[in-house]
Amino acid sequence: MADHRKSRKLVPLAAVLSVLVAAAVGGYALAGSRAPETVNLASTSGASGQHVTVTACLASGKLTRVSVAAAPKCPATSAPLYWAAQSGPAGASGQHVTVTACLASGKLTRVSVAAAPKCPATSARLHWAQSGPAGASGQHVTVTACLASGKLTRVSVAAAPKCPAKSARLHWAAQPGTASSPSPLPRPSSSSSPSPGSPPSAAPSASSSPSTTSPDPIPATTSPSQVQTATSTSPASWAWCSSAPLGQWTTPDGRFDLYNNEWNTSYNPGPQTICGNSESDWQAVSNQRAGNTAVLTAPSVQIPYNNSNGYPLSDFSSLSSSYAENMHAVAGTDAEAMYDIWLNGLNKEVMFWVDDHGQTPSGSVVATTTFSGATWDLWQTGGGYWAFVRKGNASSGTVDLLAGLKYLESRGDLAATDKLWQVNFGWEICSTAGAPETFTVSNYSVNSTPNS
Numbered sequence: 001m002a003d004h005r006k007s008r009k010l011v012p013l014a015a016v017l018s019v020l021v022a023a024a025v026g027g028y029a030l031a032g033s034r035a036p037e038t039v040n041l042a043s044t045s046g047a048s049g050q051h052v053t054v055t056a057c058l059a060s061g062k063l064t065r066v067s068v069a070a071a072p073k074c075p076a077t078s079a080p081l082y083w084a085a086q087s088g089p090a091g092a093s094g095q096h097v098t099v100t101a102c103l104a105s106g107k108l109t110r111v112s113v114a115a116a117p118k119c120p121a122t123s124a125r126l127h128w129a130q131s132g133p134a135g136a137s138g139q140h141v142t143v144t145a146c147l148a149s150g151k152l153t154r155v156s157v158a159a160a161p162k163c164p165a166k167s168a169r170l171h172w173a174a175q176p177g178t179a180s181s182p183s184p185l186p187r188p189s190s191s192s193s194p195s196p197g198s199p200p201s202a203a204p205s206a207s208s209s210p211s212t213t214s215p216d217p218i219p220a221t222t223s224p225s226q227v228q229t230a231t232s233t234s235p236a237s238w239a240w241c242s243s244a245p246l247g248q249w250t251t252p253d254g255r256f257d258l259y260n261n262e263w264n265t266s267y268n269p270g271p272q273t274i275c276g277n278s279e280s281d282w283q284a285v286s287n288q289r290a291g292n293t294a295v296l297t298a299p300s301v302q303i304p305y306n307n308s309n310g311y312p313l314s315d316f317s318s319l320s321s322s323y324a325e326n327m328h329a330v331a332g333t334d335a336e337a338m339y340d341i342w343l344n345g346l347n348k349e350v351m352f353w354v355d356d357h358g359q360t361p362s363g364s365v366v367a368t369t370t371f372s373g374a375t376w377d378l379w380q381t382g383g384g385y386w387a388f389v390r391k392g393n394a395s396s397g398t399v400d401l402l403a404g405l406k407y408l409e410s411r412g413d414l415a416a417t418d419k420l421w422q423v424n425f426g427w428e429i430c431s432t433a434g435a436p437e438t439f440t441v442s443n444y445s446v447n448s449t450p451n452s
Helices: 401-411
Strands: 039-041 051-059 062-067 079-087 098-104 107-112 124-129 141-148 151-156 168-176 240-242 248-250 257-259 272-278 281-286 300-304 318-326 333-343 348-357 364-371 374-381 385-390 396-400 419-432 437-449
Touching: 062 107, 062 151, 062 248, 107 151, 240 248, 257 272, 281 419, 300 437, 318 333, 318 401, 318 419, 333 401, 348 396, 348 401, 364 401, 396 401, 419 437
Parallel strands: 039 079, 348 385
Antiparallel strands: 039 168, 051 062, 051 079, 079 124, 098 107, 098 124, 141 151, 141 168, 240 272, 248 257, 257 300, 272 281, 281 437, 300 419, 318 396, 318 437, 333 348, 333 419, 364 374, 374 385
């Protein structure tokens, strides 16, 4: 059978690290609330530049689903927040402290009150002003957080958190109550207008180069290179949908991301839309040309380990995953359901194919082994790619991923010092016979020690 697999580079979650947090919100009655409080976080600075509205969800000391496009749909146990900010480089105003951060894929990273960070090309630089001395005033409340190593933790709208010795406490003036709709993104200037056919609200791609004369624009929510949270209007039955080639969304529990991953642009993939409610309830509707045998897309659910720094394999005493998927395959379907594990960044890849319709891994079979109640052929290419292909398809089951990795260790293919960086589950799609095909996940979990 022809070799259906093409080499690729998966866009890593490391590029969009989540905001780390530690402590609970406290006495603001978020947990269990079916109608969560809405807080208006207003910037008190009068800095010039293009104003944007930053929206986010707050629960258990975490800010998630941060966006400068559409307001996110927050889980029932979290509170929607929004505050005024500005794009581009920050400039201190009076005695106010300016908070600067990078925004990408619904997450704030590289938060700083010192020098403005250099943001990756796919993220936007935002800044806003810290308010005066913390403390409630009239109907205002104070939102506080701890800042250390470019990360906001212990975000609270109740009592000011006790921050670790090596972190700084930040605060903003806030108002409880029902907030009006967030203001739209600023319109780009005529010199940076979107190309014909682009939605009117789209803005130019962000630049990572600092500027002292004009603010960095916000990434367009429809550009193929964007990683914003809000990329399309979600059907009523889904918490989120995106047709953006690299559309990405963090699931409500904060551990996983759903990723559209139409990575093989040189082979002109067809349209694909991903929608989801959680890591265990999502789908991708893909339409890929008939007869194609090169991998075009790989919609998946992703989980990073140790904030995408990875853990050595020697640290793991367990790593298993349960899944249930359906490709709704037809005669011309060329795709496989698979686990895709990355080690040492993007340097080593180990796959587990569980439901194969028409594909063959690159390389050749170098061994056969048994684990998780199944027999697997091990395919290998060079010294950096291995694929365990299950003998007999299974659209649901539990796979002992660590057993496969330890088997590769016993062969000398992996070392105990190799760092497990990311675990993904989804499909590699070559063809859907030229018609839309729905790929669904109805159950998914990852259990390991250490935890992610």
